[in-house]
Amino acid sequence: xxxxxxxxxxxxxxxxxxxxxxxxxxxxxxxxxxxxxxxxxxxxxxxxxxxxxxxxxxxxxxxxxxxxxxxxxxxxxxxxxxxxxxxxxxxxxxxxxxxxxxxxxxxxxxxxxxxxxxxxxxxxxxxxxxxxxxxxxxxxxxxxxxxxxxxxxxxxxxxxxxxxxxxxxxxxxxxxxxxxxxxxxxxxxxxxxxxxxxxxxxxxxxxxxxxxxxxxxxxxxxxxxxxxxxxxxxxxxxxxxxxxx
Numbered sequence: 001x002x003x004x005x006x007x008x009x010x011x012x013x014x015x016x017x018x019x020x021x022x023x024x025x026x027x028x029x030x031x032x033x034x035x036x037x038x039x040x041x042x043x044x045x046x047x048x049x050x051x052x053x054x055x056x057x058x059x060x061x062x063x064x065x066x067x068x069x070x071x072x073x074x075x076x077x078x079x080x081x082x083x084x085x086x087x088x089x090x091x092x093x094x095x096x097x098x099x100x101x102x103x104x105x106x107x108x109x110x111x112x113x114x115x116x117x118x119x120x121x122x123x124x125x126x127x128x129x130x131x132x133x134x135x136x137x138x139x140x141x142x143x144x145x146x147x148x149x150x151x152x153x154x155x156x157x158x159x160x161x162x163x164x165x166x167x168x169x170x171x172x173x174x175x176x177x178x179x180x181x182x183x184x185x186x187x188x189x190x191x192x193x194x195x196x197x198x199x200x201x202x203x204x205x206x207x208x209x210x211x212x213x214x215x216x217x218x219x220x221x222x223x224x225x226x227x228x229x230x231x232x233x234x235x236x237x238x239x240x241x242x243x244x245x
């Protein structure tokens with residue numbers, strides 16, 4: 001198994017930028033640094049093929065039912081012809097990439113550079129290390145035809161609601177968003193219903209995502225609203241199974 005050396009990362013520049021107004025020269029220098037990050041991402045991900053991005057926590061270990069679910073999701077996405085894209089780290093991200101890799105599919109990662117917790121997982125065919133969360137999110141959205149969200153923390157919720165906001169406001173196409181882990185997200189679903197009651201979102205906004213624990217239903221939803229909607233013609237690998245191995 002390949003092991004990737006964790007890149008060195010210094011938070012000083014980012015903290016300084018976010019601390020408030022700086023000199024115009026420093027602001028310009030930071031802007032050029034952001035531009036370089038985007039170019040690096042474009043070069044790395046331009047030819048990865050139609051992707052579905054899987055979001056989820058970096059903290060779930062092998063043996064967790066959510067890790068296994070993500071692994072099966074990655075395999076199923078491969079079966080319907082997609083490259084599986086993740087944030088490139090451990091946990092749910094590793095499991096989704098692993099399932100795709102074991103099923104003979106392609107995997108890519110857009111890894112965030114942090115001084116702790118995250119380094120690229122060993123199941124990636126191609127990956128890019130990005131300094132800034134907002135650049136990373138743009139890249140994940142740019143190259144995806146849909147999103148599968150498994151249990152996660154602040155970062156997962158942030159990515160999910162930014163995707164929904166971009167779809168709701170027409171900034172990106174109405175790509176499928178599948179939320180998996182109904183018991184884990186049950187209180188979030190109550191909050192969404194409260195938003196409808198308070199009229200901070202419209203009732204039809206709830207249709208922007210499918211909530212399910214069924215991988216079969218998730219794949220049917222993605223096939224309908226990604227493959228058929230956008231007339232994709234991805235090559236599909238032969239049948240596979242990772243269950244009961």
